[in-house]
Amino acid sequence: MNIMAEFVVIFGVCLVSEGIAALLPVAFPASVIALLLLGLLLFTRIIKPEHIQRVSGFLVANMAFFFLPSCVGVMEHAPAVLRQLAPFLLISFLTTPLVYLVTGWTVQWLIRRSKGKGAGKDA
Amino acid sequence: MLDPVLNSPFFGLTLTAAAWCFGCWVQNKTRFLLCNPLLIAVALVIAVLSVFRIPYETYSIGGDFIKLMLGPVTAVLALNIYNQRDILKEHFLPVLAGCLVGSLTSVGSILALCKLFHVDEALTASLMPKSVTTAIAMGIAESHGGVAGISAAAVMVAGITGAVFAPIFAKLFHITEPVAEGLAIGACSHALGTTRALEIGKIQGAMSSIAICVCGILTSLLALFL
Numbered sequence: 001m002n003i004m005a006e007f008v009v010i011f012g013v014c015l016v017s018e019g020i021a022a023l024l025p026v027a028f029p030a031s032v033i034a035l036l037l038l039g040l041l042l043f044t045r046i047i048k049p050e051h052i053q054r055v056s057g058f059l060v061a062n063m064a065f066f067f068l069p070s071c072v073g074v075m076e077h078a079p080a081v082l083r084q085l086a087p088f089l090l091i092s093f094l095t096t097p098l099v100y101l102v103t104g105w106t107v108q109w110l111i112r113r114s115k116g117k118g119a120g121k122d123a
Numbered sequence: 124m125l126d127p128v129l130n131s132p133f134f135g136l137t138l139t140a141a142a143w144c145f146g147c148w149v150q151n152k153t154r155f156l157l158c159n160p161l162l163i164a165v166a167l168v169i170a171v172l173s174v175f176r177i178p179y180e181t182y183s184i185g186g187d188f189i190k191l192m193l194g195p196v197t198a199v200l201a202l203n204i205y206n207q208r209d210i211l212k213e214h215f216l217p218v219l220a221g222c223l224v225g226s227l228t229s230v231g232s233i234l235a236l237c238k239l240f241h242v243d244e245a246l247t248a249s250l251m252p253k254s255v256t257t258a259i260a261m262g263i264a265e266s267h268g269g270v271a272g273i274s275a276a277a278v279m280v281a282g283i284t285g286a287v288f289a290p291i292f293a294k295l296f297h298i299t300e301p302v303a304e305g306l307a308i309g310a311c312s313h314a315l316g317t318t319r320a321l322e323i324g325k326i327q328g329a330m331s332s333i334a335i336c337v338c339g340i341l342t343s344l345l346a347l348f349l
Contacts, residue, residue, distance in 0.1 A: 014194040029262030031197035032343045039201035049202060056199035059192070064161040065143045066196045067257050067275050069135070069186030071165040074272035075172070076179050080246065081273060087240035092253055092280035095232045096311045097292055099254050100285070103225035104298040104307035107217045111300050
């Protein structure tokens with residue numbers, strides 16, 4: 001598909017999502033609505049991966065570049081962040097193994113349980 | 124003479140693109156995890172703005188054009204899920220259960236710790252989505268009164284922690300099932316962790332990259348109840 005047509009699809013999905021986000025009674029990010037909407041269009045085969053392939057490939061390959069201006073925006077909030085730097089780092093660091101532990105154990109327990117059932121009497 | 128130049132959108136655009144290229148170059152040279160291109164590029168832009176006393180507003184005239192693309196960048200993550208639909212179907216229950224429990228643990232433990240340390244509301248809202256991928260975390264933070272850039276920083280701390288310690292976590296917590304290991308890495312350290320998961324094994328990498336999107340969506344839904 002024409003690359004501009006790919007942009008029409010992707011920008012169009014984002015535009016519709018902004019509208020949906022404005023209509024929702026709760027605060028929900030328009031970007032996540034766009035992700036869900038595009039997912040829905042893909043799974044219902046209204047849009048095929050080929051229709052958005054090149055633009056998606058470019059965006060995903062350079063993803064972190066698009067985060068840059070928002071990250072630079074932290075300098076505007078530097079005093080508040082520096083004042084709470086210790087809890088910020090501690091919370092970001094400590095919750096990571098906790099999430100690993102809980103997710104890992106839950107999934108492992110589920111898998112072993114279903115394997116046990118599959119093995120019948122041996123379980 | 125300098126003002127029209129600085130106030131042109133091309134100033135922010137050029138500086139951002141140049142800083143990004145420099146960040147990528149350093150990463151390529153060193154191949155060191157902490158030399159993350161984003162980290163280096165952000166430091167460089169902030170340094171340039173501070174040294175030349177250029178206000179953030181001037182930079183964001185151009186920077187906002189790039190920020191605008193966060194929506195499309197998040198939307199096309201849908202393609203990642205779609206491309207992995209077969210493996211998703213095969214492990215549907217473990218993926219859903221693991222990501223749901225992981226997202227709940229992440230949001231719950233962050234909120235509890237923020238209360239414990241008397242962290243203010245804006246920082247709490249910015250920290251809350253820190254286990255999910257940056258694009259989604261920024262969206263969640265902003266719609267709940269947080270600061271997107273602070274979320275990005277927290278996301279990076281989580282990502283680097285996961286990428287460095289993932290093999291140690293697996294030993295420590297006795298996680299031996301590849302599917303469980305992959306989902307756990309993706310749930311706690313998103314894309315940065317996934318690069319490590321891919322080195323550990325094929326199943327681990329695939330599960331980790333599925334967990335990125337699923338945890339992102341689940342966390343944004345959980346955030347609605349806060």
